[in-house]
Amino acid sequence: MSNLIILLVPLLLLFMMFRSNKKRQDQAKEMRSALEPGAGVRTIGGMYALVKSVNEETVELEVAPGTVVHFTKGAIAAVLEREEYDAIINGRPIEDEPTESVDEADEKPLSLDKKDESDIDGTDDEAPKSK
Template sequence: MDIAFLFPFILLIGVMFLMTRSAKNRQRQAMEMRDAMEPGTGVRTIGGMYAQVKEVREDTVLLELTPGVHALFAKNAIGAVLDADEYERIITGAEEVDDEEAPVVPDDASSLTETSDDTAEDRVELGKEGATAEAAAEEPKKDDGERGSRSDS
């Protein structure tokens, strides 16, 4: 057999091995996260619902959706176990405000360009009465054979 014939198969087997290994790592991390659940912990389900853990069973978990409203979910339906601070922030609707890291967004685009006094003199206002004849003289003239050419007579 030729080694060039075997190379694609070896490459395919290697890629498949790496893919299954990373999938197993993700499953292991999800299982560890779900095992870390205990009563009082805030969670987010895979459907996007936020709730507080009331009871952890073998394959299920009892969640308190709102005070006095309980629902039984499969452990596999838990998408994320949240920190206490993050859970409270989400439930209360408080937004994180960090003035130092917040990007500054200008009100208009004029603050994005630098203008100085010497460049302001060179600026030409097109379509306004203040447009100078110099700007029109700088426009390249077209030959008679080109489309849209002007006659200067």
């Protein structure tokens, strides 16, 4: 009985490892098959680009206006939503994120008055008052 348990535990672990790897491969294949021109992507190297065309084994990515490079489909780490890609590339906030309101006090330009200037250089520009 104990020999049977010793044999079953490693077999069960191997089965679980192969199953999780297979799921990951299927997800990656599904993601890569969903590539279409105009989609924003992130490569495994961390570069963001727009898909220009999808070939059998490669993908043409526009990394800058007028600059198209070829990558294998395996180099695509993630296909991004249009809003997410726009927020990353152009620095625009995603619409469902709350935007911070600016107080009126923050809008006024900073200025130094006479008292602040004397504190900065360490001297007191005003003459001491005598009684």
